[in-house]
Amino acid sequence: MKSALGFLVAAKRCEIHGLEQLEITSGLVKGVSELVHMLQKERGVSNVYLASAGRRFAAQRLERVEASVAAEAAARERFVQLDTDSGRMAGGVRLFSRIAYVLHGLDALPALRSRVAGRTLGVEEATRSFTELIAGLMAVVFEAADIAADPAVSRALVALFNFMQGKELAGQERAAGAAGFAAGRFEATEQQRLAHLIDAQDRCFQIFVEFADPTLRTIWRNAQTSPAIAEVERMRRIACAASSAPVAAEASERWFECTTSRIDAMRQVEDCATNALLHLCEAKLLEARSDLHDHKRFLDALSALGGQSAAPLAVFFDKSATSAPPAEGDAAGLVEADGLSPKLGRSVLDLMQLQSQRLQDMSDELNTARAALNERKLVERAKGLLMSRRGLSEDEAYKLLRQTAMDQHRRLVDVAEATLSLAEFLKPD
């Protein structure tokens, strides 16, 4: 027969195992973020290579491919480390499905690259292929954040996911801006796309700031003061203002440079974030292991005193005793008769109340972190619905949602939820 305290120890063991898994998952997130960064760079040079009909960045592209291949091998190593055989990985159903999708995409990369090398596909198709693969990798990070059962780790993962997402949007903005500046003008739809990318980035970094720890927030704030940022803002203004006036074509290079240096600064913040995540997991593990040690010592003390199997800790039913001394002494008396001091009996209850409060707090914090993830999911799905049912572009769909929210003084997520609940009404007529 397992005792009450035996189950508390078992609960702690589950917590430790969960944290160990989180440590592995966090390592995986680190590997994925490196691969994403490399693919973003490869996408950038591949675009220039294709757009210049192979005249520019031919050598750089090969360097980038090599770096991507190395990062891919490292990420695959992380995937292999996951416990896929036992079927006992928490959240494995979703995480493994996402990884399957990513591997499918990675397997197709060599073919994509040979088409880029032979210039048998357009800039847009190449961009879309890389962007899709990156989106798949982002989904892996998303699931990792959703799995995390520790609130602090969950917050860190939500912060990191949103930062990575913001950085990816910054990469897409770089590509869109470079194309516009190279063409010498920005059409209205391109300006709308730029505005959408800037707006969506802001939202991501806002959530990042909300969930990141103070150190990371400071690092991010400092990164914002670089001269490149000011230059990006200046050129954004030109891109968005010049509604029909032509812009200087040579601005394309300058745009590419300053946005690249902005993204590189982001990469440094991201690096700090992934390292902080790993340290956090380590610290949490240490703490939980020391708790387990305490629990076990307590269990030993108990069984030495009264036999661990069925010690009737009558103090269970004497709730008043926890705030005031027992009025009649009944409970305490019974406990003593069974060889347990009232103090020890009390401690078991204290331990349980502590644990119960802790679980409650954790659940509250987790809900907050997950709400942020869920919000994102809802907005994405509402956007997708409007795109498929109403034939809008992604930018138009997002703009419509945002405008509705502003007009009705409602939160974006509420409008998204309402949109999804009205899916039936949105069928194409």
Place this chain on the structure above:
Amino acid sequence: MKSALGFLVAAKRCEIHGLEQLEITSGLVKGVSELVHMLQKERGVSNVYLASAGRRFAAQRLERVEASVAAEAAARERFVQLDTDSGRMAGGVRLFSRIAYVLHGLDALPALRSRVAGRTLGVEEATRSFTELIAGLMAVVFEAADIAADPAVSRALVALFNFMQGKELAGQERAAGAAGFAAGRFEATEQQRLAHLIDAQDRCFQIFVEFADPTLRTIWRNAQTSPAIAEVERMRRIACAASSAPVAAEASERWFECTTSRIDAMRQVEDCATNALLHLCEAKLLEARSDLHDHKRFLDALSALGGQSAAPLAVFFDKSATSAPPAEGDAAGLVEADGLSPKLGRSVLDLMQLQSQRLQDMSDELNTARAALNERKLVERAKGLLMSRRGLSEDEAYKLLRQTAMDQHRRLVDVAEATLSLAEFLKPD
């Protein structure tokens, strides 16, 4: 190197393991529901025994104790079956903590019973002790429902939990009514308590009906037509109407009888619900195992064709191909060059899209079921906050929340959420 399909198989394996755990958890819920039922009966006869100064139900009480002890042994057997050693039980942290609390209470039962036998405690204290233990057991069922990762099982558990909760409130109503009828009159606070218990029961059965499958709903609807139900309603009316007029004291027995027969009818529905739950788990497992078999056969076919390690399934990037024939034929060509027919390459992608859609649907349904659980948690916590900060009784706290919701045309859960967010303002002055 694990392949994309290898990870899909791993995902399916996780799903199967999750269902196996659910089967064990559902067995545990069945055992717990039996124990709760026995403790409810023991609480009932213990009350009569204590209230009659030991003159009534002495023999029945011993019978009930024996039945409780047997049910307790069976429930403990279920606890022991849980995987407590590996630390890998999903949701183990919360579930095991709840079980620890319950075991603590069960260990204290013999002492409680000897105090009942010796009549060294009052009716109220005895009732409170049993009720607290039952609440602890209900919390175990709650966690089991919260763990379930399969939407259908989760719905069934949410239905069952709410039904058990409603039945427990019916038991509390029986005790409160019996006391009032025995005393010959109902004070205003007792009437308020009755009204609260009736109202809270209705809410539980409403959620049960919302989440139960049609068969169970029919069984429940039929159970409502028994003559005992009409009699309970008639006596409820007397109890609530006779604000100061005395009621016939012998009505106490009649009340006890008709409410008992109502609760026994509930027990039959509960029994059907726990059995249906177990069958559901079995059916889900069969289905998942057959899926796994298909996946594995598919994997074998793939590796026989092209080597499973790194078959570049270029169709990944050719999204248009899923709705229309490939325009340039590039992707199909590449796939064929690697020894995979386009059809097979396509199927992997289909499989993934199917899986992705399925995960999305599951997540939506799960969110609905969990929202019902979360709603309950929020209302309970808001009630607790009002009780501790404003010194209200449970009934008063609930009435205040409900009244506010009605006045403001808001949902109860929204008022509860707002209450919790204003916790700081509610500090006792």
